[in-house]
Amino acid sequence: MGAIIKRELYSFFCSPVAYVVMAIFLFFSGVFFSVVCLGNDTSNLTYVFTNMFLVTVLLMPIMCMRLLSDEKRLKTDQALLTSPVSILGIVLGKFFSACVLYLVCLSIYIVFGVVLSFFVTPHWTVILCNFLGLFILGAALIAINLFLSSLTESQMISAISGFAVGLFIYLLDNFAAAIPVSFISTALTKLSFLSHYQNFTVGLLSLADLIFFLAVIALFVFLTVRVIEKKRWS
Amino acid sequence: MVEVKNITKCYGDKKAVDNVSFTVNSGEILGFLGPNGAGKSTTMNIITGYLSSSSGTVTVDGCEILDDPKGVKSKIGYLPEIPPLYMDMTVQKYLEFMYDLKKVKLDKDAHIEEVCRLVKISSVSNRIIKNLSKGYKQRVGLAQALLGNPPVLILDEPTVGLDPKQIIEIRNLVKSLGKKHTVILSSHILSEVQAICDRVVIISNGKIVADETTEGLSKSLAKSNRLLVQIKGPKSGVITAVSNVKNVKSIKTEREISEDVYEYIVEANEDCDIRSDLFFKLAEEKWPLILLQSADLSLEEIFLKLTTDTEYSSNKGGKK
Incomplete structure (x- = not known):
C-alpha cells in the first residue's frame, strides 16, 4: 500500500493534475476568505466552508479520474494485480494518495487561521471542526470518484460521470423537496451530503455525521474492490 | 515447480x-x-x-x-x-x-x-x-x-x-x-x-x-521413420535391393539428382533404425551412399499440422 501511495503522489506531482487541482482549490478558498472574512471584518469561517462544498464536489472528479481507469487502459494493473498485494491494499493505496493531495490543498486553511489570529483570537476548535468536515466530505467524494474510475478505461467518462454524480449530490435536497411521497423525501434528506456537512461548518461535531461520511467511504471502497475482483472472474 | x-x-x-x-x-x-x-x-x-x-x-x-x-x-x-x-x-x-x-x-x-x-x-x-x-x-x-x-x-x-x-x-x-x-x-x-x-x-x-x-x-509426429537418401546406382536395382533390407516398409523415388544418382524416400517400420543395414547393403552392391538424412517434419510443419489438423487434435489431444 505504501508503495502505491508513493507512486500515485509522484504521478500527481509529475503531471499537471495536482497543480491544476491545487490552483482551483486555493483560488476559490482565497476568494471566499478575502470576500467573506476580510471584506466583512469577521472571523466566522462558516460561509467560506459552506461555499467550498460545491468546489470540492466539482474538483474531486478531476483529481480521481485517472486513478484506476488509466491502470486499465495502460495495462499496468497487470503489475499491481500480479504482485503480492491485496486488492484492498491497491484500492486503499489509491484512496489515501488522493487524500494526501487533498490534505495539501486543505493546508491553506491553517494559513487563514494564522491570518485571522493577527486580528482576533480565532475559535481554533471551530476551525478544526470545519477543517475536519471539509476533509471528510472530500474523502467521501474521493471514494465515490475512485469507484467511478474503476468502472471505465476512459478518464473522460470517469470525470464526466463524477461531475454528474457530484451535481446530483449537490441538488439532492432540492430533489427531496420535490418528491411528494413523504417517506422517500425523508430518506433522501437523510442521505444529503450538504445537510450532514453543514453541521461541521457551524462547528457542530456530531458522531452521526462523522459515521455517515465514514460509511460512504467504506461502502465505495468496498464496491471498488468488488469491481476489480469481478473483472478477474468474468 | x-x-x-x-x-x-x-x-x-x-x-x-x-x-x-x-x-x-x-x-x-x-x-x-x-x-x-x-x-x-x-x-x-x-x-x-x-x-x-x-x-x-x-x-x-x-x-x-x-x-x-x-x-x-x-x-x-x-x-x-x-x-x-x-x-x-x-x-x-x-x-x-x-x-x-x-x-x-x-x-x-x-x-x-x-x-x-x-x-x-x-x-x-x-x-x-x-x-x-x-x-x-x-x-x-x-x-x-x-x-x-x-x-x-x-x-x-x-x-x-x-x-x-x-x-x-x-x-x-x-x-x-x-x-x-x-x-x-x-x-x-x-x-x-x-x-x-x-x-x-x-x-x-x-x-x-x-x-x-x-x-x-x-x-x-513423424509417425514413421522416414529417411531421405541419395544413392549412386541403377534405379531399379537400388529399389529392389533396398526393399529387401530388413524393416524397410517402402522406397519411393523422388527425383534424379545427376546421372545415375537418384534421391529416394525410404520408409522404415516404426521404431526401427535401418541406417546401418541400409549402409552395408549398399556397400555390398558397391553403390555409394551420397546423402542420408532424416526426413522428419520440421517444427514448423509439425506446428501447422497440430494447429490445423483437427483430426489429430481430437484423437491425440488428451494424450500426454
Whole structure:
C-alpha cells in the first residue's frame, strides 16, 4: 500500500493534475476568505466552508479520474494485480494518495487561521471542526470518484460521470423537496451530503455525521474492490 | 515447480482455455506455443493470478493460487504481453516502485543495479520510460519481472516487436536465466522456442495438442521413420535391393539428382533404425551412399499440422 501511495503522489506531482487541482482549490478558498472574512471584518469561517462544498464536489472528479481507469487502459494493473498485494491494499493505496493531495490543498486553511489570529483570537476548535468536515466530505467524494474510475478505461467518462454524480449530490435536497411521497423525501434528506456537512461548518461535531461520511467511504471502497475482483472472474 | 491442473476459462459460452494441464519442473525452460488467440496469454494470466480460472487449480512451489495468492505471486516474476510500465516515471523510479510493491527484502540499491546490469538498461536508468524505444521498454519490463529473484519467470512473447539483434540478446538472456529460474515463455515463433526451450507445450483453440521435448516432438509426429537418401546406382536395382533390407516398409523415388544418382524416400517400420543395414547393403552392391538424412517434419510443419489438423487434435489431444 505504501508503495502505491508513493507512486500515485509522484504521478500527481509529475503531471499537471495536482497543480491544476491545487490552483482551483486555493483560488476559490482565497476568494471566499478575502470576500467573506476580510471584506466583512469577521472571523466566522462558516460561509467560506459552506461555499467550498460545491468546489470540492466539482474538483474531486478531476483529481480521481485517472486513478484506476488509466491502470486499465495502460495495462499496468497487470503489475499491481500480479504482485503480492491485496486488492484492498491497491484500492486503499489509491484512496489515501488522493487524500494526501487533498490534505495539501486543505493546508491553506491553517494559513487563514494564522491570518485571522493577527486580528482576533480565532475559535481554533471551530476551525478544526470545519477543517475536519471539509476533509471528510472530500474523502467521501474521493471514494465515490475512485469507484467511478474503476468502472471505465476512459478518464473522460470517469470525470464526466463524477461531475454528474457530484451535481446530483449537490441538488439532492432540492430533489427531496420535490418528491411528494413523504417517506422517500425523508430518506433522501437523510442521505444529503450538504445537510450532514453543514453541521461541521457551524462547528457542530456530531458522531452521526462523522459515521455517515465514514460509511460512504467504506461502502465505495468496498464496491471498488468488488469491481476489480469481478473483472478477474468474468 | 509449476503445476497446472485442468484449468478452464470461459468467456460466456466461449471456452478460451479448455481443460489445460501441464507441469514445469524446476530449472526447466518451457515454451508455450500457439497461434494468436489460442489461449496462451489467458493461461499465463491465470497462472500469475491476474485472472481466475472458471475451474482447475494452479500450484506454484507448493502454494495454491486460491489458498495463498500472495505466496504464489511473490514467487513469480511476470512480463505480460504489453509490459506494465508507468510511462511518466524514470526507469530507476519505476524499478524502485516495483521493488517496494513486490516487498523484496534484498538490498534495494544494489539489487536494482544488478538487475539493470543484467538486462543492460543501466545507461537509461534516469530517462523517462515514455521516451524509450520499444526494445528498451521491453527490457525494463523484463527487469521488473526479475526484481526479487523470483524462482519462476513467466514471459509472454518477450521478443515481439524487437529488431533481430535485440531478439538474439533477449533470447540469450532468457537462456542464461533458465539456469537459475524456472521459465515459462510463450511465443508464436517456432525457431525461437527451438533455440531456447527444453520442452514445448503447443496449444490450439484453448486445448493442449502436444506436450513434449523439442526433439521428441519431431520424432513422435513423424509417425514413421522416414529417411531421405541419395544413392549412386541403377534405379531399379537400388529399389529392389533396398526393399529387401530388413524393416524397410517402402522406397519411393523422388527425383534424379545427376546421372545415375537418384534421391529416394525410404520408409522404415516404426521404431526401427535401418541406417546401418541400409549402409552395408549398399556397400555390398558397391553403390555409394551420397546423402542420408532424416526426413522428419520440421517444427514448423509439425506446428501447422497440430494447429490445423483437427483430426489429430481430437484423437491425440488428451494424450500426454
